[in-house]
Amino acid sequence: MTNDWARRISQFEAAQVRHADDPLPGQAAFRYRPGTRPVLISAPHGAYHWRQDYWKRPDGYTAALAHVLAEDTGAHALYTVRRIRPDPNFEDDSEYKRMLARLLRQRHIRLVLDLHGASPEREFALALGTMDGQSCPNYEAIIIQTFREQAFAPDHNHALDRLAVNPLHFKGGTLQHTVTRFVWEQCRVNAAQVELNAYLRVVRSDAVNTSTFAPDPIRQRRAITALINIIMTV
Ligand SMILES: [Zn+2]
Numbered sequence: 001m002t003n004d005w006a007r008r009i010s011q012f013e014a015a016q017v018r019h020a021d022d023p024l025p026g027q028a029a030f031r032y033r034p035g036t037r038p039v040l041i042s043a044p045h046g047a048y049h050w051r052q053d054y055w056k057r058p059d060g061y062t063a064a065l066a067h068v069l070a071e072d073t074g075a076h077a078l079y080t081v082r083r084i085r086p087d088p089n090f091e092d093d094s095e096y097k098r099m100l101a102r103l104l105r106q107r108h109i110r111l112v113l114d115l116h117g118a119s120p121e122r123e124f125a126l127a128l129g130t131m132d133g134q135s136c137p138n139y140e141a142i143i144i145q146t147f148r149e150q151a152f153a154p155d156h157n158h159a160l161d162r163l164a165v166n167p168l169h170f171k172g173g174t175l176q177h178t179v180t181r182f183v184w185e186q187c188r189v190n191a192a193q194v195e196l197n198a199y200l201r202v203v204r205s206d207a208v209n210t211s212t213f214a215p216d217p218i219r220q221r222r223a224i225t226a227l228i229n230i231i232m233t234v
Contacts, residue, residue, distance in 0.1 A: 008064075016064070019058045019060075027082075032078050037074040039109065040112045040113075041070055041076070042179055044096055044114070048083035059201075062116060078096070089177075100187075101182075114183075117201050120199055122159075122197050124195075126147065126200070128143060128163060129171045129180060130192050132171055140192065146233065150225055150226040161219075
């Protein structure tokens, strides 16, 4: 297994994700990559997404991360590669969610990990959202344990080593019609939202509009290792 993740994520994002473009006529804004393992990696915010009345910025590199994780583990992946309307993490009447529900049924998926991006100012490396412990009863403990093995801990005093579990605004769907909530409540499949701080997600510093920002490849490697190990335990 190659682990040159940063290069592969960067190449995939550049070649395959058209963040601000409409889908081609007759095509979806998202892409499904079939797998063999009972885990599905979702990245609904890989490109711009229509949230009520405006285009919200992409969670950069999450589409590429979903793809690369699937490539290395055999998980299924569903991710946006063109701008999408409406935002599948905000409304249930969504082609993305209909496709997701169909896949969960047909492919006997046991766990959905829904990847998102948080800004570099956030006081965590990763935020795990399980609707305050509801949406992922079978896997929440092992997910936390696996992040701990890569030295991301809920009580860590350094923000970029902290795994926040259901912090305010990142609970995965106690208020909004998220993917996590949809998968758990309507499909009865375990689901967790994973928010990655930009330091652990962005692989090229020119991708964000701040001169003080530099990606953290070592922490990114630890986060990806944890995600791979989580997928392999299911
Ligand atoms: Zn998001």
